[in-house]
Amino acid sequence: MNAESDERTGGAGPVAPVSAPGDGRQAERELGSRAPAFVRGSRVLHLSWQVGIFVAGLAVVGAGIVMLPLPGPGWLVIFGGMAIWATEFVWAQLVLRWTRRKVTEAAQRALDPKVRRRNVALTAVGLVIIAVLVGIYVWKFGITMPWEIEQ
The missing domain is CATH 1.20.5 (Single alpha-helices involved in coiled-coils or other helix-helix interfaces)
Incomplete structure (x- = not known):
């Protein structure tokens, strides 16, 4: 029996992307909120959580934008703010996935x-x-x- 088949039904089921330790790949995480379950359970609490995440990410991204012309790691801080947003917002998760893919491609081309x-x-x-x-x-x-x- 091959590794992709389900032993109970005998049919091939969907296989989640698995990465071997040390091969440099990571399994794609699901899109969506990573808020704790008790926060997602209450609409008001979840909305306030999202507002807090947005404000925190906005502060970090704003600091990164200020650091672009001034001394400091501007782009690194901007991507940190995007990572904060990506804990809650799907659009930020998609932007980070695209950015990670492009950076990996550029690194491979440079090598x-x-x-x-x-x-x-x-x-x-x-x-x-x-x-x-x-x-x-x-x-x-x-x-x-x-x-x-x-x-």
Whole structure:
């Protein structure tokens, strides 16, 4: 009997995605609220729970937006706020799944040997161009420290 069949009925049943330890994959969680059962049981309590989660996520996302131009881990904080929202809202869970999928794809592309060789070559060419431009500038104008410039 194969692993996908149900021994009691003999038919093949739906198989939940299972990840082996250490293979880097995670089983997809169900969409929806992760609030405790007693909170979901009361409509008023669940609505107030959702408002609290939304406000907390909004504060974290707002702090991340402020950190984008200022020093700090802006994008990391924004994704943290999205993770807070994802504990309660399906739209945030879908956004995080999409983002996780795109980041994984980008990481796999970046580790591709052909892409790495191309990136190293482009970086080397860019550094040579910058070195030539700095050399031309120094040859033409010399090195003068900013505090020694005559006005």
